[in-house]
Amino acid sequence: MSVEKTLAMIKPDALERGKQGLIIDRILTNGFKITAMKQMRLTRVQAEAFYKEHAERPFFDSLCSYMTSGPIIALVMEKENAIKDWRDLMGATDPTEADAGTIRKDFAESKERNSSHGSDSPQSAHREVPFFFSQLER
Numbered sequence: 001m002s003v004e005k006t007l008a009m010i011k012p013d014a015l016e017r018g019k020q021g022l023i024i025d026r027i028l029t030n031g032f033k034i035t036a037m038k039q040m041r042l043t044r045v046q047a048e049a050f051y052k053e054h055a056e057r058p059f060f061d062s063l064c065s066y067m068t069s070g071p072i073i074a075l076v077m078e079k080e081n082a083i084k085d086w087r088d089l090m091g092a093t094d095p096t097e098a099d100a101g102t103i104r105k106d107f108a109e110s111k112e113r114n115s116s117h118g119s120d121s122p123q124s125a126h127r128e129v130p131f132f133f134s135q136l137e138r
């Protein structure tokens with residue numbers, strides 16, 4: 001295992017319900033160091049670019065509408081094995097399939113409105129961290 005950085009987002013549904021503080025508390029309690037964090041509202045062009053790997057999927061249009069419906073919080077988080085550990089802490093994409101105690105189980109509203117994002121591989125983290133943060137910020 002090595003110290004990694006991963007890109008997380010707290011998604012619009014969680015901010016809409018004021019859950020961002022509880023989610024950040026779980027991040028810190030689980031040993032992640034937050035090295036950068038900002039709240040912003042994505043433009044349609046930014047949401048489409050971020051999720052471009054899903055451009056051909058049937059949920060893409062709805063996903064991009066949801067992701068631009070309100071502010072998100074983007075975070076760079078650092079820890080040993082951060083990429084997989086954050087995926088595990090989030091739980092499955094669909095909250096009905098997520099394990100007990102995971103963020104999506106406890107906070108998500110639906111498979112789309114699932115409260116959080118995490119890079120799914122070192123390659124994704126390498127693309128997603130600089131999508132949000134310049135070298136000086138992270």
Ligand code: UDP
Pocket residue numbers: 054059063092093111112113114116117118120
């Ligand atoms: N999503 C959706 N319907 C689906 C699959 C995904 O609305 O059938 C949304 C959901 O918000 C998910 C995002 O698209 O988090 C990206 O999908 P991905 O398969 O990459 O899931 P993740 O990596 O976020 O678990």
Ligand code: MG
Pocket residue numbers: 120
């Ligand atoms: Mg994904």
